[in-house]
Amino acid sequence: MAELVYKQIIDDLKKKIFAGQFADMRLPDERSLSETYQVSRSSIKSALTKMANDGIIFKKRGSGTFINPLYIKNESIFNYEGSNLGVTDNFQMNGKRPKVRVLNFEVIPPTEELQRDLFLQPHDFVYKIIRLRLFDEEPFMIETGYIPIKIVQDLNQTIIEGSIFNYLEEVQNLAVTKSFLSISAEPSDANDQKLLRLRENEPVGIMEGIFFLDNGTPFEFSHMRFHYKYMKFNTFVSVQ
Structure with missing residues (x-):
């Protein structure tokens, strides 16, 4: 419950x-925030510590807590929080969560590459799922995922129109907690241009990787193609 409180804060x-409610780029002190949210100082401290670790704010000794101006300037859609790495829960833009449009859903034999990446045998069939992700009606990502049937046997159209990772966690008691991702860019092709509303001379961002269950089992190989304006990552480096 305490974890939920600090995340709400x-x-x-x-x-x-x-919304620009801190015009001087400074947050109220912990005591004031505790009174505003009607929670303990420890909950406020947990929230501020997480925000500082994420590079959203920084504390200046003797002066207070300030908002990192680069965080506002470079808001990223990649905001991984919670217990799994699902796109539905973790990708946000100005508070908007992505919508899903299923483009293709079929069962196929694994390619040699999928056999290698997901540790499959030739007879281990996989779901091939292609989905278009949108913020409201604005498309930002074409996502092609491959999931072994032997891990989850009952995927259907209704499940893949929502969050597959949430379904795993809530129904199958499995969580996707680790991933290895590579990021690149390339010229957009005709399909990118059609689905992501790109011009011929505009690039597409590529994010490709493997997602793992909490027990270490490779669960999904995913290939994601982004509208270039959403390919923005923030990182905070701290040298101890």
Whole structure:
């Protein structure tokens, strides 16, 4: 419950930051925030520590807590929080969560590459799922995923129109908690241009990788093609 409280505080502070409610780029002190949210100082401290670790705010000794201006300037859609790495829950833009449009759903034999990446045998069939992700009606990603049937046997159209990772966690008691991702860019092709509303001379961002269950089992190989304007990552480096 305490974890939920501090996350709610973070979500609300983020909304206020982007709404410009802290014109001087400074957050109220912990005591004031505790009174505003009617929670303990420890919950406020947990929220501020997480925000500082994520590079959203920084503490200046003797002066207070300030908003990182680069966080506002370079808001990323990649906001991984919670217990799994699903796109539905973790990708946000100005508080909007992605919608899903299923483009293709079929069962296929694994290619040699999939056999290698997901540790499959030639007879281990996989689901091939192609989905278009949108914020409201604006497309930002074409996602092609391959999931072994032997791991989850009952995927259907209704499940893949929502969050597959949430379904795993809530129904199958499995969580996707690790991934290895590579990021690149290339010229957009005709399909990218049609689905992502790109011009012929505009590039597409590529994110490709393997997602793992919490027990270490490779669960999905995913190939994601992004509208280039959404390919923005923030990182915070701290040298101890």
